[in-house]
Amino acid sequence: MNFEELSNQIIEKVGGAENVKKVTHCSTRLRFQLNDVSKIDKEGLKQIPEVPGVKDQKGGIQVIIGQQVDDVYEMITKTYTFGENTTNTNQKQERGKNPFIRFMNLLADCFVPLIPVLIAAGLTSAVSTLISTFGWLDTEGTTYQIIDLLADAPLYFIPFIIAHSAAKRIGVKNPYMTMAVIATLVYLNVSGIAGEETYLSFFGLPLRVATYTSSIVPALLCVFAQKYIELGIHKITPKAISTFLEPLLTYLLLSMIMLIILGPIAAYISDGLAWVLQATVNSNKWLVCGVLGALMVPLISTGLHYSLMPVLIANFMVLGYDTFWAGPSFASNMALAGAVLGYAFVSKKQDMKEVCITTGTTALLGITEPAIYSVAFVNRKVLYSCCIAGGLGGLLSGWLGVNSYGMAPAGLTSIPVLAGPTFVNGIITIVISIILGFVISVVLNKAGEKNVQ
Structure with a gap:
């Protein structure tokens, strides 16, 4: 991937450097704050091969890159200097939005910068749990206590x-x-x-x-x-x-x-x-987890999942662990990976197979946007398979009482956050969600085999 060329293309399609107030990024997306959103060339952005998709945001746009987002961001900030001149266009557009949507956007904007901190604390908490569970260190010793302190301090x-x-x-x-x-x-x-x-x-x-x-x-x-x-x-x-x-x-x-x-x-x-x-x-966990598992992909695609972070953090504060988010998150991500890989299994077009295998693998690791925008939103049967399997997997996670003892993207590398009394139930949820996603995708796509690319 030529990051310099890609950076130039993206900046051109968002209206040029003079139209950019600020650019930040999360784990997979570039987030542009713009002076005039009318200058965005969305179709041009979607035509860039390295851009799986775009997403509107308040006063700008999100450009989905994937795992290389750090490199693209570094190239953009190294090449361009952005001004702070603004117009009233975005403010007027924001005032015209539904107050609830504005509030949800506000919450999302406040909590997105916290994600790396919460991930770090969550994975450290998982390490602390593993140490105490398997007796790798003396839990009365200062070494373990300092590790535990590192996990608790950010949330405290x-x-x-x-x-x-x-x-x-x-x-x-x-x-x-x-x-x-x-x-x-x-x-x-x-x-x-x-x-x-x-x-x-x-x-x-x-x-x-x-x-x-x-x-x-x-x-x-x-x-x-x-x-x-x-x-x-x-x-x-x-x-x-x-x-x-x-x-x-x-x-x-x-x-x-x-x-x-x-x-x-x-x-x-x-x-x-x-x-x-x-x-x-917590008293209707199976139902809440089932709904979240089914709707997780639409929530992620609209960015509304960030708006639920205050509730998730509050749950951690009250109980010390998560009872309703990790289960359906793992179920949805694994169902998405299974559905995309299932489509690769039946697709007759080589380039689509390659895209499915690549994005399905990243979805297994918890990076879902490439699979969502490159495959699921292109083939609705994959999307339906993911939602059905994610809902069933989420329902199963709620019925089994899957809890999480840390925060991290729901992927195979983050399984340690499930370490605890319900760990086995979490593994069962993950395996079944992958299988369901794969099987349902194969069945639905086989049923319409004439339309499979």
Whole structure:
């Protein structure tokens, strides 16, 4: 693959370097923030052989590359310098969207940057679980305890990570002020000032003592409040003393609002979310997992799976492990791999066989976009096979009670995150999902063999 040529083609099709405000990437996609989305040549992007597909996003576009995304991103940032000039076009388009969709996009944008951290912590947690399960190290020794600390620390202090990510996404003046206020909440827990008390008194006002470590709602509420507090304080602060008075007032006022009002509200929201999870997800696990397994590919293709991350993290915070996401994720990804490889088995066109074998193999490793856009969205029978097999595999995972003890892309290399009491059940789910995907794909494609390329 010629990364320089590919980079030039992509930049040309998104409207040129002058149209790009910012480019970032996840595990498989380039994410462009653009000045004018009307300049995007989607059909031109889809015609590039190395681009399996594209996906609209707020104010830009996602270009799906696959496992070489790091190399393409590095070439783009090395070759081009992007400006920060913006137009009102994207803002008007965003305001015109459904409020729920806007909120889902906002959550996704806040949580996407966290994915590498969560993957690292999840796989480290899997290593810690394997060590304790097989007795590779003395669990009372400091070596094991430090490994366990490495696994727990990112989730324990996730309010700081969320605060910085959300502050940058929403556009507060100083993201570090957000982190400082969140530090106030967390320090209330760490310092032990409350002891066994449920409420403290602050100038006669009741202050509920809540758990702010390992929580995400307080950070999000803090950022929303800061956005408006900064604007108000900036308007009333005299210019001559604004350098020191503005940050002081912002910090004190935002801290008081969080400690007395929004912090306790966030705690109630978290408690309510935990109750909802227990009453719906965890008590009807087989149904939830079956639905997720069937719909995972559409969720991934639209990017809505990122919007469910707050629920997933909340589940980890409440229980210490995942009860509803990993099972259907493994089921769907393995069903997709099986369905794509099944299509390779019956396809009579050599180049399609090669595409199916390549993308099916990457799907087995947890990288699904190439298989989704290059095969499943091209041949609907493959897509149907994946959804049917993924739904059945997800239902099985829920019925067997498959849990995950870490976060990572659902692929064969990430199986250690399943290490625990339900590990065997997880392996059963994976094997059956692959077989179901393969068999259903072969049957459906054989039934329409005249249409098989």
